[in-house]
Amino acid sequence: MAHYHQKLERNRELTVPEIKQIAGRAGRYGSKFPVGEVTCLDAEDLPLLHSSLKSPSPIIERAGLFPTFDLLSVYSRLHGTDFLHPILERFLDKAKLSPDYFIADCEDMLKVAAIVDELPLALHDKYVFCQSPVDVRDDISTQGLTQFAENYAKKGTVRLKEIFTPGTLRVPTTHNQLQELESVHKVLELYVWLSYRFDDSFPDRELAASQKSICSMLIEEYLERSGWQQQGQRRVLRTPRKLRREYDALQLRGYFREIDARSK
Structure with missing residues (x-):
């Protein structure tokens, strides 16, 4: 049972704690689906999944710590600068921890x-932007963060349409288009996340959330049309279902115009 590691740029085997963590995401407490199910893409991985879930969790010997804003703020005042990068870099270099902890x-x-x-x-x-779920290995996601931060610094208010044009999303037809749509999804997710931290400054949360959902549907539609390519053999999935409410291109454009009008 493997996972693609972006930094290593290769697949690596999942550990027992990682398998348990992923499986634990099935279901959502307090919702109408409190109990979930978990399975594997490949049937041969099921015994490993079963044994991992039954295995005792390993004892955590060390805990990771992350520098809080309060710590960095004190460090900033002591060194007379509000540039976050040198503050953080110096803090990480000078921090001393007991053997039970490590810097994340x-x-x-x-x-x-x-x-x-x-x-x-x-x-x-600056600290809030650094905490955001931006994928720094994704150029489009990084550009989205940069644009959001620049507009926030200049205007104090960031409208989604300044970086994203409603009505332009389409079902991908190639793998490159799929990757681009996934990047757009990350940007929309980033906007939603920032809207909860800067409530008045990112006012288009509903618009971003709705288009993020459309992104997910378009990605799912592409995957269902394309099927899965596994070990050189094509797996044919069930007949691709149409997008929710059978959106075609014209209906999608109308949907975005409606959402856009609500946000004004």
Whole structure:
């Protein structure tokens, strides 16, 4: 049972804790689906799944710590700077922990800090952007974050239409188009996340959330049309179902116009 690791750029085997964590996402507490089910893409992985779920969880010997804003704020005042990247870099270099703890991976945070340090933002705002779920290995996702941060710094209000045009989403026809649509989904997800941290400054949460859902449907439609390519043999899925409410291209454009009108 393998997982594609972006940093390693190759597949690696999942550990027992990782399998348990993924399986634990099935179902949602407090919803009408509190109990979920988990399975594998390949039948030969099912015994490993079963044994992993029955295995005792390993004892956690060390815990990861992440620098909080309060710590970095104190460090900022002590060194007389509000540039987050050098503050964070120096903090990580100087931090001393007992053997029971380690500093969590802050590589992505440092990359975002280098971007937001170019903008006239308060230290706390920079920290929030660094906490966001941006995929720094995805150019479109990174560009989305940069545009959001720039518009926030200049205007204080970030409208979704300044970076994303409603009505332009389509079912992908190639793998490259699929990857691009996945990147757009990440940007929309990022906007929604930021809207909960900067409520008044990112006012198009409903529009972003609705289009994120459309992205998911279009991705699913592509996968159902294409089927799965596994070990050189094509697996034929069930007959592709139409998009929810049988949206065709014209209906999708009408849907986006309706959502766009609501956001004004």
